Amino acid sequence: MKSRTLLYVTTVPFFALTVLILLLLFSVPLRAQIEPIANLKVVPIPLPGGDIFPPYGLYNQFFPGPPNQTPPFDPMNADPHGITNFRGVTAMGYTFGAATDNHGTAYGVITDIRVYQGEYVGGEVADANSAGATKSAPSRGTFVEI
């Protein structure tokens, strides 16, 4: 599953153009209570659809938003979730903000942080003696896409 950080930083008037994008692709379990998706017993299944960004390919996420924007959003009623087979609470929103780094440089910040809490049907290993073939399994949890 492609997790992602959309916390990125753009220019402000008096500073050189700087863009910082934090992209969550992999997680290291530095704290026991935060679990990377790949290590879960029941692994959530990414949304089968999503947006296509050539040459990156299919990104398993939609970006709902109002019509007639540049660049365009997906339809306002597009599924905001990143996980399929999910039933629960979803929260998301696009933000702007400001940040300062340890050298005193100022940045503009854009985020899209999504929170999901509820039950889901994911995949778990069906047979420990197989290569890891899956079967459907119910579970629940709280997930955040940063």
Added chain:
Amino acid sequence: MKVPDSAVQISGDTLIIHLVDVPVVDAFTFPPPLPPPPENGISPVTLIPARISFDITYTKSGTPRQIRPASRDPLSPLNWRGEMWDATNSGTFSLAYKDGSFSASGNFSSQGNFGEMGTEHNGVFVDHDEKNASGIVGAASSEAQAGQTNQGPKQTGKTVLLKGHVPVKVVNE
């Protein structure tokens, strides 16, 4: 990533999430580029381990939009069901590279931008909940449903659970 349920507090119209030292990686483009030959010996997909902490409050407002599945295409953005409110969110964050070479902190707000919050069902739960709502008991797959069409009259039924006192007829002989 999966986080503890306790990281999220839902109360009334608000959802608050509080996370500390979440392990993430920093990349310099989004989406990350496909790996062409490195230039100057630096891979364009270099990912820098970092940690981020943040507090965000999402607040819903207005009346909810009732989302019904407008498509049954599994790849469609409209194949889900939900009750969603417009929502704003604001928060603070701090982040630091694991090697200590960079850190930053700041705040953000969604004021004026799109945001939403609510409950949703997607994937198998769209069909599952539709069937429950229509009184069909059981989690029969759509394939099984289709198969029934060739097997005589379609039978649907409700499971009636008896509660309370059940009258018992006593016959004295």
